[in-house]
Amino acid sequence: MAATVGGSRVVIVMGVSGSGKSTVGTRLAERLGVPFLEGDDLHPVANRVKMASGQPLDDADRRPWLAALTEWIRRTASSGHGGVAACSALRRAYRDEFRRTGANVWFVYLALDREVAEERMARRTGHFMPAELLDSQYATLDPLHAGEPGVTVDASGSPERVLAAAVRAVSRPDR
């Protein structure tokens, strides 16, 4: 039986590029039996082109993307079934923007050392994000704070291990 998302919870799988957000997020959504959103799909084309050319996004670039994500969170929270999104959500300010919707937003932060993220990105093919942007990803990253709703998961294990840790955390009755 699929685990349930209490009160149309919206789970955001967050972290730097290469931390495994899409890999874990897709499987987590499957396990929970809820829709999955690939946050990268909501980037304006200009943002993807900018990243692909080796330039990091700034706050202004991220504004329309965050607005689209916020709208998705609102819709998904009121859908009655909730959902899972893969979205870097690097800064606390971005996460606070999501929470200001009043939705039941819950974060799964995939914590990973830079070296491992770099190795994964080097092996990955057919993705627009170059590994050279990892410096700026880590410089921008504001890890999940103790006061924020969610869990920090060690993302260095196998996809199965990371997924299992995420499912365990998400499925606790008080969550």
Ligand SMILES: Nc1ncnc2c1ncn2[C@@H]1O[C@H](COP(=O)(O)OP(=O)(O)OP(=O)(O)O)[C@@H](O)[C@H]1O
């Ligand atoms: N736990 C893991 N162990 C080993 N490799 C992994 C693991 N999780 C993901 N990968 C691989 O690492 C690469 C990056 O994973 P993924 O695309 O899921 O990360 P991401 O955080 O969504 O990245 P981006 O933000 O750049 O889209 C992929 O090639 C994926 O197959």
Ligand SMILES: O=C(O)[C@H](O)[C@@H](O)[C@H](O)[C@H](O)CO
């Ligand atoms: O805020 C950002 O800088 C972006 O969202 C990036 O994190 C990328 O979209 C992603 O990591 C590449 O897939």
